[in-house]
Amino acid sequence: MLLYLLRRLLLLIPTFLGVVALTFFLIRLAPGDPILVLAGERGVSPERYAELQAQFGFDQPLFMQFLHYLGQILSGDLGVSVVSRIPVLEEFMSLFPATLELSLVAITFAILIGIPAGVLAAVKRNTVLDYSVMGASLVGFSMPIFWWALLLILFFSINLGWTPVAGRLGFLFDVEPVTGFMLIDTLLADDFGAFLDALHHLILPSLVLATIPLAVIARMTRSAMLEVLRENYIVAARAKGLSPFTVIFKHALRNALIPVVTVIGLQVSILMTGAILTETIFSWPGIGKWMLESIYRRDYPVVQGGVLLIATIVIFVNAMVDLLYAVINPRIRKAG
């Protein structure tokens, strides 16, 4: 078991290095002179150019530059934003909680609705209920997410006026950022009105972001349950006189959840993709919107650093999911 963990963690390293290499070459592939692009300056004098060249290490052989870059990254220096002049890592850390909060709420919603829906569809197989759940799920992951966001805004914000159109908090509220999570910070500041307002702002974007994970989780749960319900130990459990509820939720679901958990973990990548679009449409101040704007504005240090950070998070979460899978699957756990 320990060996398996170690092996899995070691595999991370080449992938991580690969991503670092990718971002390293990113700057050199971008249109324009890489040095000027990094510095964010234009029309510099030859002296200034030589200065910058030395500063960014471009006068050295490529491999040395790469090592230099790697060293910078490992010490936390991911460059400075050309637009805001703030270090990339610092800006990332300040914006990340917003995306994290949105994603956590979204995935919670997706799990709380997706798993029971999948179980229900499996148990009531081939009935109207099953078809409805599967149909809704199909629509869910076939929809362009940005269109879905616009539709919901049209209906709930514009036509009904129930939810705000943009942002995290009404601008009349002033809350001290402690954790970066609006829901927590408003409670810490004892401002219940602000808490409700934050919740209000959170509903629509998290619903939109939750849609694809929900659809995928519901499907996965249904198919995993269908497989499990065919197993011999389910008949044996019923032969013990256990209630249908116990058989389904204790015996079947435990086994069905094993593949579902990995699917949930893999949603991280999908959530990030969705976050880019969702945050843009709802003007949610998170890293998705930040990345997109940086690309529009040619803020390459941010693009480079942001891509690296996001990729690292995804790699890390996927590795954790693999480990989690090994832990909860008793067959791998004991066999090691």
Add this chain to the structure above:
Amino acid sequence: MALLEVKDLKVSFTTNHGRLYAVDGIDVTLEAGESLAIVGESGSGKSVTSLSIMGLIENPGEVQAEHILFKGQDLASVSARKHRAILGNELSMIFQDPSSSLNPCFTIGAQIDEALKKHTDTSRKARRQRAIDLLKAVGIPDPESRLAAWPHQLSGGMNQRVMIAIAISCNPALLIADEPTTALDVTIQAQIMSLLKELGESRDMAMILITHDLGVVAETVDRVMVMYAGQVVESACKNDLLDHPQHPYTRALMESIPSGRLQGDQRLPVIPGRVPVLDMLPGGCRFHPRCKYADDKCRQQRPELVIDDNRSVRCFHPLGVIKHV
């Protein structure tokens, strides 16, 4: 009053080819403490019979019977709650592949405890002790440490012993064993069968043993019922059946058991042909295409089950006393 009285049991499935009867009108009667073997090839309907007695047949299968009386109660019409109180308690079952019949996500101890918790009102400590006693009774060495084991860590034979332990945990009056040794090694088979016999005798527990292997039957049961294509073709007490089989199918089954009496390059007798598929049953007697004694009457008319002095047989030309070759 008989412990179990099943009358006119029919189990059907609705398929693209219409309604097919996996079990087509059988009766089973069992007294307390008695053991019965239901013998037949795959497709004879024997497993379906046991599952329908337990009430475990689901859609698209449908069970019909005049009655399924267990201790005087009709299992077919009893409430779902009452049914669940009986299952695993007074009436229990063990299955063919023990390793896949135990939930891989729970320990052995947890699965035994679950049965005890559902049907008895005892403390956790008492249940744990009882689980240890049960594991001892089924012959598992070092039971205390086994409680924390996972099913995949134990062999097939051990898992079957665990299943038996779970099944007898609440002292059932009737245990149904559906091909309990088919998935196990031959050496283990004998051990499990003798364990079952010993448990049946010591606990005064009735048993229905489902098997395709007549050889297994010889030591263990009181009565034998032979099924073919969803019907009972012969039923008698063990000695009568084994010494004087009356139905050609029974005789053919017995002849095909490897017995070490073959000489040189003699071939093992097999029954020609195959068990008929349910949507293509032969007209007349269902066995006639494979029977060496079949004549026109057999091909055209359906024989009824003739009951005579504690034996029954479904054949127009039951065999007389046949000496072993």
Add this chain to the structure above:
Amino acid sequence: MITHDENLMTPWQQNWQVLHSNVGAMLGLSVLLILVICAVFAPVIAPHDPAMQYSDALLVPPIWMEGGTMRFFLGTDDIGRDLASRLIYGARFSMSIGLIIVIIAMITGVLLGAMAGMRRGFVEASIMRLMDIILALPSLLLAIVIVAILGASLINAAIAVAIVLLPHFVRITRASVVAESSRDYVLAAQLDGARGPRLFAITLLPNIAAPLIVQSTLAFSSAILDIAALGFLGLGAQPPTPEWGTLLSSSREFIERAPWTVTLPGVAILITVMASNLLGDGLRDALDPRLKR
């Protein structure tokens, strides 16, 4: 001789039979065929020229709303262009781009996967690491970055999306090749002298085709959605090209005044992707060896 007796049909005929009985899959297939027809015959089917601006018919609602007319039965946009025609021409872009992306991704992916599966060792390791890196990045993010480097256009967006979809084909091909390589029929072919590309193309490929076919429908769905997303962000097809995603971005500001300019292009995308997914589901069921009787 072709018969309908189950025992005499070829495997592919059997597959078709199973697929044929799947209502959803047939529905999906029909819708996709209709879309292909729209795409191919757009100039004939579309009621108007998609670029034609009717200055007397700005923001006309669709026919089922008040003020709608049969002349522009799905309404017009802010500069008087017929929405129905733009959507039909949009099918042209979406369907062809989707197809091109899938073909590029599939061919490249299969080649890489085959190399990885057959050569093993260092070649395999480097190809798979490269795929891991691509997969480590959220798909849209990677696509956006690639487009940012290459420049915003439909072609570049297509390249970006093809790269994003590549790893799935590589993985499936490699896994299938590795699994099948130890089978007897492959060994037999090798004894006959088949090597490398010939071995792959003639012996292996027909037997690993099934999961690839299923994956191609899923890839098509992803391609449509990703291209539309890039178009919406202004990084794909540029206006006035009537690509569905681009249509959505141009209409966004009219969401209150003329909601149909926003809803209808999205519906077009939704229907296309749903059809492709239904077909993919049906194919998966039909080609899944475990469900074979």
